Amino acid sequence: MKNHYFILGFILVSNVxxxxxxxxxxxxxxxIIATAGDTYLGNGISFCDxxxxxxxxxxxxxxxxxxxxxxxxxxxxxxxxxxxxxxxxYQHKQVIWVDIDNDGDKDLFVxxxxxxxxxxxxxxxLNFQDISTAAGFSSENLESYGASWGDxxxxxxxxxxxxxxxxxxxxxxxxxxxxxxxTFTDVTEEAGFDLNSHMTFCAAxxxxxxxxxxxxxxxxxxxxxxxxxxxxxGDGTFTDVSVPxxxxxxxxxxxxxxxxxxxxxxxxxxxxxxxxDGNVLxxxxGDGTFTDxxxxxxTRLYSYAWGAVFLDADNDMDEDLYVSCEFDGxxxxxxxxxxxxxxxxxxxxxxTQTAVSGDAAKSYANAVxxxxxxxLPDxxxxxxxxxxxxxxxxxxxxxxxxxxxxxxxxxxxxDGIGSRIEISVNGLKQxxxxxxxxxxxSQNSSAEIFGLGNSSSIDYIRVTWLSGTVDYIENVAANxxxxxxxxxxxxxxxxxxNWKVSFYPNPVKNKLVLNxxxxxxxxxxxxxxxxxxxxxxxxxxxxxxxxxxxxxGVYMVxxxxxxxxxxxxxxxx
Numbered sequence: 001m002k003n004h005y006f007i008l009g010f011i012l013v014s015n016v017x018x019x020x021x022x023x024x025x026x027x028x029x030x031x032i033i034a035t036a037g038d039t040y041l042g043n044g045i046s047f048c049d050x051x052x053x054x055x056x057x058x059x060x061x062x063x064x065x066x067x068x069x070x071x072x073x074x075x076x077x078x079x080x081x082x083x084x085x086x087x088x089x090y091q092h093k094q095v096i097w098v099d100i101d102n103d104g105d106k107d108l109f110v111x112x113x114x115x116x117x118x119x120x121x122x123x124x125x126l127n128f129q130d131i132s133t134a135a136g137f138s139s140e141n142l143e144s145y146g147a148s149w150g151d152x153x154x155x156x157x158x159x160x161x162x163x164x165x166x167x168x169x170x171x172x173x174x175x176x177x178x179x180x181x182x183t184f185t186d187v188t189e190e191a192g193f194d195l196n197s198h199m200t201f202c203a204a205x206x207x208x209x210x211x212x213x214x215x216x217x218x219x220x221x222x223x224x225x226x227x228x229x230x231x232x233x234g235d236g237t238f239t240d241v242s243v244p245x246x247x248x249x250x251x252x253x254x255x256x257x258x259x260x261x262x263x264x265x266x267x268x269x270x271x272x273x274x275x276x277d278g279n280v281l282x283x284x285x286g287d288g289t290f291t292d293x294x295x296x297x298x299t300r301l302y303s304y305a306w307g308a309v310f311l312d313a314d315n316d317m318d319e320d321l322y323v324s325c326e327f328d329g330x331x332x333x334x335x336x337x338x339x340x341x342x343x344x345x346x347x348x349x350x351x352t353q354t355a356v357s358g359d360a361a362k363s364y365a366n367a368v369x370x371x372x373x374x375x376l377p378d379x380x381x382x383x384x385x386x387x388x389x390x391x392x393x394x395x396x397x398x399x400x401x402x403x404x405x406x407x408x409x410x411x412x413x414x415d416g417i418g419s420r421i422e423i424s425v426n427g428l429k430q431x432x433x434x435x436x437x438x439x440x441x442s443q444n445s446s447a448e449i450f451g452l453g454n455s456s457s458i459d460y461i462r463v464t465w466l467s468g469t470v471d472y473i474e475n476v477a478a479n480x481x482x483x484x485x486x487x488x489x490x491x492x493x494x495x496x497x498n499w500k501v502s503f504y505p506n507p508v509k510n511k512l513v514l515n516x517x518x519x520x521x522x523x524x525x526x527x528x529x530x531x532x533x534x535x536x537x538x539x540x541x542x543x544x545x546x547x548x549x550x551x552x553g554v555y556m557v558x559x560x561x562x563x564x565x566x567x568x569x570x571x572x573x
Contacts, residue, residue, distance in 0.1 A: 019314040019316070019396050019397060019398035019400070020351075020354060020396070020397075021313045021314050021320070021339065021341055021351060021354070021355045021394075021396045022354065022355060022357075022394075022395045022396050022397070023313075023339075023355055023356050023378075023379065023392035023393065023394055023395065023396075024392070024393050024395050025358065025359075025390050025391060025392055025393075026391050026392075026393040027388055027389055027390055027391035028388065030076070030077050030078050030371065030391055030393075031071075031077045031078040031079055032058065032071055032078050032388070032389060032391055033388060034060055034069050034071065034080075034388060034389055035062075035383075035386045035387060035388055035389070036060055036061065036062050036063060036069075036382045036383065036384065036389065037062050037063025037064075037066055037384070037386060038063060038384050038385050038386055039062075039063040039064070039091055039384060041364065042306065042326075042363075042364025042365055042382060042384055042440075042441070043060065043061035043062055043063065043091075043092055043093065043364065043365065043382050043441065044061040044092065044093055044094040044095055044096075044111075044365045044382065044440075044441030044442060044443075045058070045059070045060055045061065045095070045365045045366065045367050045380055045381070045382040045389070045441070045442055045443075046058065046059040046060075046095050046096060046097060046367060046442070046443035047367035047368060047369030047371075047380045047442075047443065047444055047445050048096075048097045048106070048369070048443050048444075048445060048446060049073075049445065049446065049447075050070075050097045050106045050108075050126075051072065051106075051126060052104070052105075052106070053073075054373070054481070055073035055074070055075065055076070055371070055373065056073055056369035056370060056371050056445045056447070057070070057071060057072050057073045057078075057081075058070075058071040058073070058078065058369075058371075058380050058389075058391075059071070059095045059097070059108075059443075060095070060382060060389060061092035061093060061094060061095045061110070061365075061382070061441070062091075062092055063091055064089070064090065064091040064114060065089050066089060067087065067088065067089055068085070068088060068092060068095055068110060070082075070083050073371055076371060076372040076373070078371075083126055083128065084126065084127050084128055085108065085120050085128045086118075086120070086128070086129075086130045088110055088112075088118055090112035090114055090115030090116070091112055091113055091114045091115070092110050092111065092112055093111045093112060093113055093144060093145045093146070093441055094109075094110070094111045094144075094145065094146055094147045094202075094437065094441045094442075094443075095108065095109075095110050095443070096108070096109050096110075096147050096149065096436065096437050096443045097443065098149045098158055098415065098436055099158070099413070099414045099415050100119070100121070100157070100158060100178060100182065101121070101157075101182055102156065102157065102409070102413060102414040103122075103124075103414070104414060105122035105123075105124055106122055107119065107120060107121050107122045107128075108120040108122070108128065109147050109149075109160070111144040111145060111146070111147050111162070112141070112144060113141070113143045113144060113145060113165070114141060114143075115141050116132065116137070116138060116139045116140060116141060116142075117132065117137055117138075117142065117144050117147070117162070118130060118132050118137075119131055119132045119135050119137060121182065131182060134182070134183070135182055135183050135184055136176070136183050136184045136185060136186070137176075137184065142162065142164050142171060142174070143164050143165060143166040143171045144162055144163065144164050145163050145164065145165050145200070145201050145202060145441060146162075146163035146200070146201055146202030146203055146256075146437060146440075146441060147160060147161075147162055147163070147437050148160070148161045148163070148202065148203045148204055148205055148216070148256075148435075148436070148437035148438070149161075149205070149417060149436040149437050150205030150214040150216070150417060150418055150435075150436070151214060151412070151413050151417065151418055151466055152177075152191070152205070152213070152214050152216075152232055152236075152238075153177070153236055154212075154213070154412075154466045154467065155178075155180070156180075156409070156411060156412055156413055156467070157178035157179075157180045157413060158178055158413050158415065158417060158436065159175070159176060159177050159178045159184075160175070160176040160178070160184065161173065161174075161175050161176075161203050161205070161216060162174040162175070162176065163200040163201060163202050163203050163218065164197075164200060165199045165200055165201055165221060166197065166199070169197050169199055169222075169225075170197050171197050172188075172194075172195050172196060172197050172198075173188065173193065173194075173198070173200050173203075173218070174186055174188050175187055175188040175191050175193050177191075187236075190236070190237075191236065191237055191238055192230070192237045192238045192239065192240075193230065193238065194228065194240070198218070198220040198225045198226065198228070199220055199221040199222055199225050200218050200219065200220045200221075200225075201219050201220070201221055201253070201254050201255075201440065201441075202218075202219055202254075202255065202256050202437070202438075202439070202440055202441060203216055203217060203218045203219070203256055203437075204216070204217055204256035204257075204258050204435055204437065204438045205417075205418065205435060205436075205437075206258045206267050206433055206435060207267065207418070207420065207433065208229065208231075208245075208266075208267060208284060208288075209231065209288060209554065209571070210265070210266065210420075210554040210569070211232075211234070211506075211554055211569055211570075211571050212464075212466065212468065212568065212569035213232035213233075213234045214232055214418050214466070215229065215230060215231050215232050215238075216228075216229075216230045216232075216238065217229050217230075217247065217256050217269060218230075218256070219253035219254060219255060219256045219271055220253055221252055221253065221254070222252060223250055223251065223252065224250070225250065226242065226248050226249070226250050227242065227247060227248060227249050227250070227251075227253050227271070228240060228242045228248065229241050229242045229245050229247040229248070234506065241288070244288065244289070245288055245289055245290055246282075246289050246290050246291065246292075247269065247282055247290050249271070249280060251271070251273045251274075251276075251277055251280070252273050252274040252276070253271050253272070253273060253280075254271070254272040254273065254305065254306045254307075254440050255270065255271055255272040255305075255306065255307055255308045255439050255440040256269070256271065256438060256439070257269065257270040257271070257272075257308040257309060257310060257438060257439050258310070258433060258435055258438060259310030259319045259321075260319065260430075260431045260432070260433075261281075261283075261310065261318065261319050261321070261342060261346075262283065262318075262346055263317075263318060263428070263429055263430050263431065264284075264286065265286075265422070265429065265431050266284035266285070266286040267284055267431070267433050268281070268282055268283050268284050268290075269281075269282040269284070269290065270282070270299070270308050270310070270321065272301075272305035272306055272307070272308050272323060272440065273305060274304055274305075275302040275303055275304065275333075275334065278294060278300035278301055278302045279294055279299060279300055279301045279305055279308075279323070280292050280294050281293045281294040281297050281299045281300075283346075293346060296346065296347070297340075297346055297347050297348050298340065298347055298348045298349070298350060299321060299340050299348050301323055301325075301335070301338050302333070302334075303325045303327060303333075303334040303335045303338070304325055304326045304327055304334060305323050305324070305325050305338075306323075306324050306325065306326060306363065306364045306365070306440045307323070307324040307363070307364055307365045307366040307367075307381075307439045307440035307441070307442055308321060308322065308323045308324070308366070308439055308440070309321070309322050309366055309367065309368045309379065309439055309442070309444065311368045311377040311379070311449070312377065312449065312450065312451035313339075313341070313355070313376070313377060313394060313396060314341070314396050314398050314400060314451065315375070315376065315398060315400035315401065315402050315451030315452065315453070316342075316344075316398075316400055316451055316453055317425065317428060317430060317450075317451045317452065317453050318342040318344050318430075318451075319342060320339065320340060320341050320342045320348070321338075321339070321340040321342070321348060322337070322338070322339050322340075322356075322366065322379055323337060323338040323339075323340075324337050324363035324364060324365070324366045324381055324440075325337055325338070325362075325363065326362045326363065326364065326384075327362060328360050328361055328362050329359065329360050330360075335352060336359045336360060336361065336362070336363070337352065337356055337359045337363060337381075338350060338352045339351050339352045339355035339356050341355070356392060359390070361381075361383040361384075361385070361387045361390065362383060362384050362385055362387070363381050363382065363383050363384075363390070364382055364383075364384065364440060364441070365381070365382040365439065365440050365441045365442045366379055366380065366381045366382070366439065366440075366442060367379070367380050367439065367442040367443055367444050367445075368444045368445060368449075369444065369445035369447075370404065370445060370447065370449060371391065371393070372393070373481075374394075375401075375402035375404065375449065375479060376394035376395075376396060376398075376402070377394055377449050378391065378392055378393050378394050379391075379392040379394075380392075399454060400451055400452065400453050400454060401451075401452040401453070401454065401455060401456060401478035401479050402449060402450065402451055402452055402478065402479060403423065403449075403450045403452060403458060403461075403476065403478060403479075403480065403482065404447045404448065404449050404450075404480070404481040404482070405421055405432075405447065405448045405450070405461065405463075405481075405482055405483075405484060406446055406447050406448075406481065406482075406483045406484070407419055407421075407434060407446075407463065407483075407484055407485075407486070408483065408484070408485045408486065409465060409466075409467075409486050410485060410486040410487055411465070411467040411469060411486060411487070412465040412466045412467045412469070412486055413466070415434075415436060415446065416434055416446075416463075416465065416486070417434050417435065417436045418433075418434060418465075418466040419433070419434045419463055419464065419465050419466065420432075420433055420463070420464040421433075421434070421448055421461065421462070421463050422461070422462040422463075422464075423450055423458050423459075423460065423461050423462075424458065424459035424460050425452050425453065425455045425458055425459060426455055426459070427459065430450055430451075432448040432450070434446070434448065447481065452478050455478060456477070456478050457475060457476060457477055457478055458475075458476040458477075458478065459474065459475075460472060460473060460474045460475075460476070461473045461476055461482070461484070463484055463486075464556075464569075465486050467486070468566065468567040468568040468569070469486055469487050469490065469567060470490060470556065470567055471484055471486065471487065471488060471489040471490060472489055472490070473489045490565070500516075500517070500566065501514055501515065501516045501520075501559045501566040501568070502514075502515045502516075503515070503557070503568065503570070506570050506571060507570070507571035507572065507573045508547055508570055508571070508572060508573065509548070509572075509573045510546065510547065510548040511544045511545065511546060511547070511548075512544070512545045512547050512557075512570065513542070513543075513544050513545075514542065514543050514544075514545060514559060515541065515542050516541045516542075516559065516561065516566070517541065518541060518561050518562075519538070519539055519540055519541050519561060519562075520538045520539075520540060520541060520543055520559055520560065520561060521537070521538060521539065521560045521561055521562055522535070522536065522537050522538065522559075522560040523535070523536050523538065523543070523545055523557065523558070523559050523560070524557070524558045524560075525547070525550070525555050525556070525557050525558075526555065526556040526557075526558070527553070527555060527556075533550060533555070534547065534549075534550065547570075547572060550572045551572065552572055552573060553571075553572055554569055554570070554571055554572075555569065555570050555571075555572060556568075556569055557569070557570055
């Protein structure tokens with residue numbers, strides 16, 4: 001029987017068609033004539049649909065005394081867009097579109113390292129007002145680089161981690177809680193973040209232990225500054241787990257790139273570096289620790305590397321990796337960029353020469369989108385030395401199919417940031433995690449693109465939101481974009497926002513205590529793959545459930561009443 005399973009698995013994997021990946025720089029042909037200038041350590045770039053028309057637009061941070069540049073996507077070609085945004089000619093680092101007030105319109109946050117950071121509220125119809133001071137942000141220069149948005153307390157509003165880097169190593173980072181009324185409160189110390197300077201370039205919210213709470217990874221510059229992994233305790237505070245997780249490395253770290261390159265459901269980290277030690281690929285072991293597989297996987301890259309993105313360039317059901325570098329290729333030991341094609345066995349092939357032929361620019365930030373909506377992910381790259389930006393159109397010839405998923409939060413934040421998307425294709429799983437602010441000063445498209453190989457349908461899509469709501473859709477056709485609103489496709493009865501179940505302890509060893517406002521009728525416990533492993537009936541509003549027989553790991557708990565359902569995650573010790 002085991003041999004039959006092996007043969008079936010081999011057939012399924014071999015039916016996924018790998019192709020020779022080819023990108024072509026089509027910026028000029030697509031209508032983009034734009035340069036970020038010549039800023040020290042580069043400028044950020046966003047590949048985000050800021051006007052909600054279904055086409056990924058491009059926003060470019062620029063050098064001092066130059067405005068932010070906006071390019072509106074019109075059915076696959078771009079035109080310069082003069083948005084009604086107050087003038088901002090500071091030296092921008094990150095430009096990021098985020099819905100701070102959950103009104104369905106994208107607001108704009110812009111960092112600067114020679115002036116104040118700016119928050120522009122979208123009043124509707126792309127009319128903006130500067131609310132930076134009223135929102136609680138400093139009018140002083142914090143020497144900011146990265147802006148990462150996540151919902152650390154699961155209250156439905158996106159909070160902000162601000163990464164600051166001063167040449168004098170004197171500027172600390174800031175963490176701001178969104179109060180839900182267009183104001184923010186500095187809770188850096190209260191949340192447990194280190195108050196010293198670490199010359200942090202950027203950070204990324206992600207859920208490294210799959211417990212339903214957003215954790216945070218920080219990449220810091222110079223060999224005297226440590227990188228940090230902060231675990232979210234679920235009570236408004238974080239714990240520094242850099243050392244026990246093996247991620248507290250001390251390198252010239254630039255990027256914080258999140259993906260799941262081995263499709264095991266545990267999100268991994270890629271961190272760029274100088275050629276002294278090369279880049280780092282941290283595989284998430286699923287037990288709170290990470291292992292650096294850069295050498296084994298072939299993704300070490302000894303160059304001056306900056307932005308990096310995971311993407312399934314050939315839609316063969318595993319994520320490849322693209323990296324930008326500050327060299328132009330004229331010095332052979334140092335690549336100008338790298339494209340690593342995933343072989344599906346924890347190793348990658350360096351296919352740079354064929355994939356991104358002609359890359360001869362010094363580049364920093366890059367972002368993934370799909371500007372022509374053909375289901376193949378494209379890459380936008382910000383260059384220095386007044387070079388026009390790159391728009392690497394994915395021209396890979398493949399018969400592989402695809403799926404694009406966009407999210408709309410209802411109880412969770414409107415952008416759906418922090419959601420876990422799982423799909424199954426012929427029993428093979430893939431995972432994405434929605435992020436706002438990642439890589440190096442970058443923002444990827446809010447549409448998550450999945451490669452499907454030659455499969456024409458998806459077994460199911462499962463979205464787990466920060467609220468605990470789970471949407472589940474079966475038998476989805478390939479080659480389409482699907483928009484999922486939170487709570488519109490729940491597994492059973494609809495979530496009822498005012499029916500909240502409290503529970504403790506978490507993590508739990510033996511007894512899980514549940515309290516509800518009305519009697520609980522049943523409790524089901526599932527693995528993250530959807531397998532029911534425990535079930536109990538009840539007729540009380542408080543119960544103590546025996547979970548001692550469960551294996552160590554993360555589980556989804558569904559609590560039922562006669563009229564409602566509540567879903568959350570627990571960690572079994």
